[in-house]
Amino acid sequence: MTFEPEQLGQSRTDLAEKLRELRKRAGLTGARLAWRCNMSQSQISKFETGRKTPKLVDVERILQALDAPPEIVAEITALARIANTEWQDKRSSWRRGMEKRQTELASLEAEATELRYFLPSMMTGLLATPEFIRASLSHTPGDPAKTVARKLERQAVLYDTSKSFTFLLTEQAARWAIVPALAMAIQIDRLISLSHLPNLRIGVIPTGAVTPRGPMNTFTIYDRRLATVENFTGRMVFRDARDIAEYLAVFTLFEDRAHFDEGARILLRRWAEAYR
Helix, strand or coil: CCCCHHHHHHHHHHHHHHHHHHHHHCCCCHHHHHHHHCCCHHHHHHHHHCCCCCCHHHHHHHHHHCCCCHHHHHHHHHHHHHHCEEEEEHHHHHHHCHHHHHHHHHHHHHHCCEEEEEECCCCCHHHCCHHHHHHHCCCCCCCCHHHHHHHHHHHHHHHCCCCEEEEEEEHHHHHCCCCCHHHHHHHHHHHHHHCCCCCEEEEEECCCCCCCCCCCCEEEEECCCEEEEEECCEEEEECCHHHHHHHHHHHHHHHCCCECHHHHHHHHHHHHHHHC
């Protein structure tokens, strides 16, 4: 399925209108449909007014209750899939201020209890030293001082033992040098130190490890309810359970080929020494 950025915003309105239209065409009140779907009337109302985006499973229950024909089911299901996907372009983040983006990320991290990060090409700010963070922001417009400070504040979440973190890094991500050699050694030392936290797992995949699938994009999975996927121009946010399941499967594939604990630390020490 192709997602156009302008579609992603309009689809929520279109979905609400289609659901309302189908219910009226079936001659049902909101209360009657809610009873058939085992939902509350207020929930149906929120779906039909666009105040809340229904998940795909909710849409399927509504369509089944309305006895919708197959062609309508296919159309509305596709619309629901798009409505549960969001595009966030990088330029908009820059216009709003990068520190605001850090606040949004902190909110996602605060709400989740199980967080998974797949890092195929470069370090994430949660694991980075201040020098590495500053260097990573060199291409962004404006004064990065507030963003650096906010990124460092976010790192406190790693010490919240009510949460679990798994970071998967390729060797390239661990060794990608955007700071001088000694600073890179210190950065890798930080990974070794963090790997001892009881609620945090750092897995590394060395170059040459036989893996049947290429590491295409950086992505993060928050519990089993949301996944964000990044590229050079922005990020996609997926809320559809099937999309999230696919990213969980990809994560597991690479997790099974990663070195953890002392095995990971042996590799990280070797890479740090190479920079020294």
